Amino acid sequence: MSEQQRTPVIEFDHNSAGHSADTVGDFRRVREQAPVAWTEAWGGYWLLSGYDAVFDAARDDDLFSSARHAEFGITGQAITLPQKPMALHLPIELDPPESQKYRSIMNRLITPRQVKELMPMIEKYVDMFIDEIIETGEADFSTLTGVPAIVTITWLGAPLRDWRRHAKLHRAILAEPIGSEAYRHAVEVELPALSKIIEEVIHERRLNPTDDAISFIVTQEVDGRPITEEEAFSMIELLISGGVGTTAALTGQSLVWISEHPEVKQQLLDDPGLMQTALEEFLRVFSPTQALSRTVMKDVEFHGVQLRRGERALLAWASANRDGADAGDTPDEVDIRRSPNRHLAFGVGSHRCAGSHLARPLARTIITKILERMPDYRIDSVSARRYDRQGVNTGYEYLPATFSPGERVYTDEALSDFEGPEN
Numbered sequence: 413m414s415e416q417q418r419t420p421v422i423e424f425d426h427n428s429a430g431h432s433a434d435t436v437g438d439f440r441r442v443r444e445q446a447p448v449a450w451t452e453a454w455g456g457y458w459l460l461s462g463y464d465a466v467f468d469a470a471r472d473d474d475l476f477s478s479a480r481h482a483e484f485g486i487t488g489q490a491i492t493l494p495q496k497p498m499a500l501h502l503p504i505e506l507d508p509p510e511s512q513k514y515r516s517i518m519n520r521l522i523t524p525r526q527v528k529e530l531m532p533m534i535e536k537y538v539d540m541f542i543d544e545i546i547e548t549g550e551a552d553f554s555t556l557t558g559v560p561a562i563v564t565i566t567w568l569g570a571p572l573r574d575w576r577r578h579a580k581l582h583r584a585i586l587a588e589p590i591g592s593e594a595y596r597h598a599v600e601v602e603l604p605a606l607s608k609i610i611e612e613v614i615h616e617r618r619l620n621p622t623d624d625a626i627s628f629i630v631t632q633e634v635d636g637r638p639i640t641e642e643e644a645f646s647m648i649e650l651l652i653s654g655g656v657g658t659t660a661a662l663t664g665q666s667l668v669w670i671s672e673h674p675e676v677k678q679q680l681l682d683d684p685g686l687m688q689t690a691l692e693e694f695l696r697v698f699s700p701t702q703a704l705s706r707t708v709m710k711d712v713e714f715h716g717v718q719l720r721r722g723e724r725a726l727l728a729w730a731s732a733n734r735d736g737a738d739a740g741d742t743p744d745e746v747d748i749r750r751s752p753n754r755h756l757a758f759g760v761g762s763h764r765c766a767g768s769h770l771a772r773p774l775a776r777t778i779i780t781k782i783l784e785r786m787p788d789y790r791i792d793s794v795s796a797r798r799y800d801r802q803g804v805n806t807g808y809e810y811l812p813a814t815f816s817p818g819e820r821v822y823t824d825e826a827l828s829d830f831e832g833p834e835n
């Protein structure tokens with residue numbers, strides 16, 4: 413098909429420095445031109461930026477496939493654009509009905525009841541992270557966003573000493589410029605090294621299961637036979653990459669916004685129950701997972717454009733969240749009481765986030781405890797630094813904050829063995 417026939421065409425690259433400098437404005441610009449449009453970046457792809465287009469695409473797995481397709485040259489991770497050189501992740505890289513075999517295991521692993529049991533561990537880590545800085549009066553709050561990483565690693569039962577390495581690895585893969593030395597090191601050195609450790613743990617738990625999440629996964633059945641160690645790895649690595657960065661990105665951005673809006677901060681302090689709707693609004697406006705991709709499987713007209721089999725598409729959750737449904741006439745306003753609020757921050761359809769039951773209480777606990785224990789905190793948002801690349805994840809890597817010093821909850825002794833937040 414000639415390029416002229418792919419219309420409308422826009423200038424857009426979700427991995428560019430220009431996009432990262434103003435993700436919201438850049439999405440608004442292209443959305444106003446067309447909710448579905450073609451860009452020549454990264455070999456060419458359809459950008460789906462309107463709410464209806466993103467919603468319809470995510471719910472149509474037959475037309476928009478999440479799987480790898482060697483016939484179209486997609487042998488790496490297909491849900492990112494460009495494709496990432498990573499091991500297969502399950503169930504996110506399969507289409508139904510195959511994906512459901514693994515998704516049902518995830519669903520049984522992460523239930524509200526199971527997450528409730530994790531709450532004491534989550535609360536303890538949040539307090540310990542705060543303890544590490546609370547006496548100083550100033551700190552880099554981005555260290556607090558290590559909590560989701562240490563929680564994920566503890567819950568899975570992977571070696572705790574590696575939690576910081578996992579966090580750094582996945583942040584580098586998502587946020588370092590593609591082709592940079594940091595990106596190369598992450599993909600070629602750290603990823604294989606940490607993968608090997610996880611593979612060993614999987615093998616060990618297969619022989620001697622405990623009560624951790626890795627043991628749960630390695631003792632499941634798929635198609636009436638024991639899950640293989642490769643399949644278990646594909647699920648566990650997805651849980652690590654899904655668990656460590658996203659919730660951190662959500663909490664960092666929420667803390668900055670709250671700091672910039674003292675009157676709302678006071679409302680949250682006066683009425684902590686408001687955090688329920690506030691968190692949904694933070695999910696909508698910050699959309700930590702900005703956009704993920706699919707492959708078109710049929711020649712068909714879709715929302716006014718002609719799609720062709722084998723073409724790539726990028727579903728921009730972040731853009732959709734400022735376009736429709738309950739955002740009404742005020743999509744760019746942050747309304748912490750907005751309800752209902754049917755945002756797409758967790759995706760929609762068969763691959764809708766399997767970890768949302770964990771992500772919500774985790775983010776809520778971090779933000780609430782910071783408000784409780786450092787109520788006058790202020791983040792210097794001028795000096796704060798965002799990730800270099802914000803095409804997949806948005807977030808901050810440096811968050812300088814000041815606050816009135818407070819008291820620790822845990823003793824020196826309790827903290828001495830703690831693999832704390834230092835970078």
Ligand code: HEM
Nearest residue numbers: 503504654655658659662700701758759763765766767771
């Ligand atoms: C604020 C935090 C989070 C956000 C914004 C987020 C976002 C998303 C999105 C947009 C998807 C859909 C992917 C697609 O359609 O291709 C997804 C899927 C997924 N997420 Fe999350 N996520 C978050 C936290 C978590 C956590 C904490 C975990 C694990 C503990 C997790 C595990 C997963 C998994 C396993 C999938 C794949 C589900 C499937 O393919 O069926 N996520 N997430």
